[in-house]
Amino acid sequence: MNNLIEIKGITHAYKTAAGPLPVLDDLNLSIPEGGFCAVVGPSGCGKSTLTRLIAGLMFPDEGEVWLHGQRVRSPRSSVGMAFQNPVLLEWRTILDNVILPLEIVAPRMPKAKKEERARELLAMVGLQDFANKRPSELSGGMRQRASLCRSLVHKPDILILDEPFGALDAFTREDLWQLMHQLRAEEPFTALLITHDLRESVYLADQVVVLSGRPATTQFVLDIDVSGPRPIDMLYSTQSVEWLAQLREQIKIAQGRGGRKRAAA
Numbered sequence: 001m002n003n004l005i006e007i008k009g010i011t012h013a014y015k016t017a018a019g020p021l022p023v024l025d026d027l028n029l030s031i032p033e034g035g036f037c038a039v040v041g042p043s044g045c046g047k048s049t050l051t052r053l054i055a056g057l058m059f060p061d062e063g064e065v066w067l068h069g070q071r072v073r074s075p076r077s078s079v080g081m082a083f084q085n086p087v088l089l090e091w092r093t094i095l096d097n098v099i100l101p102l103e104i105v106a107p108r109m110p111k112a113k114k115e116e117r118a119r120e121l122l123a124m125v126g127l128q129d130f131a132n133k134r135p136s137e138l139s140g141g142m143r144q145r146a147s148l149c150r151s152l153v154h155k156p157d158i159l160i161l162d163e164p165f166g167a168l169d170a171f172t173r174e175d176l177w178q179l180m181h182q183l184r185a186e187e188p189f190t191a192l193l194i195t196h197d198l199r200e201s202v203y204l205a206d207q208v209v210v211l212s213g214r215p216a217t218t219q220f221v222l223d224i225d226v227s228g229p230r231p232i233d234m235l236y237s238t239q240s241v242e243w244l245a246q247l248r249e250q251i252k253i254a255q256g257r258g259g260r261k262r263a264a265a
């Protein structure tokens with residue numbers, strides 16, 4: 001198998017006081033090594049649930065998650081995660097926040113080595129002069145850059161990004177999109193990005209997956225076939241406008257089904 005991430009027919013329901021809440025329904029997804037997949041879908045359809053299943057933080061009721069040809073049965077340190085609100089520890093400096101995952105997955109690595117790795121990443125994202133600051137001394141965009149460094153510090157094979165740019169202003173967001181392309185060139189990883197921003201999905205991904213309303217299944221897959229560098233202007237090309245229209249249409253369909261139970265097969 002040459003897909004790094006292989007999700008086969010996962011179905012999952014949360015147990016709630018009001019009974020089971022079906023969230024994912026026979027969802028399939030494949031991401032090749034080095035691929036960048038964006039997942040879009042209605043709010044509450046199960047996107048964050050999907051990320052927890054891939055990271056091995058939860059297990060599906062049915063179906064399988066495979067990473068690197070191995071079935072996921074426990075949490076994976078080969079997965080890095082970043083979220084919308086970067087949870088940085090205020091009592092630690094930016095450098096020490098970035099080092100944190102290494103303290104867990106590589107406790108024996110000498111402190112100097114850990115710092116060297118963290119500084120390398122901070123320089124890559126333009127935060128070299130902020131290593132000794134506290135999180136509250138940084139802007140939202142800078143905190144998200146630091147959070148990206150933290151999610152990459154242990155060289156994970158897979159980077160899961162759950163709406164990481166959602167809380168940022170439009171200009172900062174576009175800067176971070178460009179930074180993502182740069183990071184990907186320097187630090188190879190396979191990415192799964194959850195987003196509600198269709199432009200973001202087209203600019204960053206090479207595959208966009210639209211999930212249906214809850215319980216979510218794979219409704220539509222769009223290949224973003226662009227080779228070479230991606231300037232922001234790419235979003236104004238006739239081809240991108242066409243892709244965005246297709247995705248908007250699919251989201252409308254997904255919202256139309258939102259909350260409706262699928263008829264039994």
Ligand SMILES: Nc1ncnc2c1ncn2[C@@H]1O[C@H](COP(=O)(O)OP(=O)(O)O)[C@@H](O)[C@H]1O
Binds near residue numbers: 014016046047050
């Ligand atoms: N731990 C949980 N227990 C019960 N219900 C949950 C839990 N986590 C999420 N949900 C519910 O499952 C649905 C999908 O949640 P989530 O995966 O966070 O959606 P999304 O990320 O697409 O907005 C939502 O209706 C949410 O309220």
Ligand SMILES: [Mg+2]
Binds near residue numbers: 047048049162
């Ligand atoms: Mg979510």
